[in-house]
Amino acid sequence: MKLTYRRCGDYLLPDLGLTEKEQQPLGKYGRIRLNYLKEHRPGLFSSLLLSGKLMEHLHEIDATCNARLELLIPQMQTAEGVTEKLKATNQLEWVRHMNDIRHQAEEALLDELIYV
Numbered sequence: 001m002k003l004t005y006r007r008c009g010d011y012l013l014p015d016l017g018l019t020e021k022e023q024q025p026l027g028k029y030g031r032i033r034l035n036y037l038k039e040h041r042p043g044l045f046s047s048l049l050l051s052g053k054l055m056e057h058l059h060e061i062d063a064t065c066n067a068r069l070e071l072l073i074p075q076m077q078t079a080e081g082v083t084e085k086l087k088a089t090n091q092l093e094w095v096r097h098m099n100d101i102r103h104q105a106e107e108a109l110l111d112e113l114i115y116v
Contacts, residue, residue: 026055030062033114040115065109072105 005012026034034054037045048054077083080097087094 024059026058027062027066029065029109029114030058032110033061034058036114061113065113068109068113069102069105072108073101076101076105 004015006015007013037048045054048057077098080101082094082097082101086097
C-alpha cells in the first residue's frame, strides 16, 4: 500500500480518503448488520474494519437483502393468494396481508443473512 503525504505546517499528513463505494450511505440492512457485528461479533467486526472490507461487506449484505426481498414478496403473495382483485375490493385486508408478508420475508432474511 503506497501512501502519499501532504505538508501541513511542520507535519506530513497522509492523504487518506474514502472510495466512492465507501462514501455511499448504508441501507437499512447494512446498518442492522453493522450494529449486530459491533455488539455480538466484535472479532469479525475488527477484522473487517482493519482489513478495509467492512463497508464492502455491509453494502453487499444490504444489496443481497434488497434483491432477496424483491424475489420473496411476489412469491409469497401468489402463495397466499393476495391479488390485485383483493386490493380493489378490500384495501385494508390487502394492506394487512402485504404487511404480514413483508414482515415474514424480512424475518427470514434477518435469520439467514444478518444474524450469522
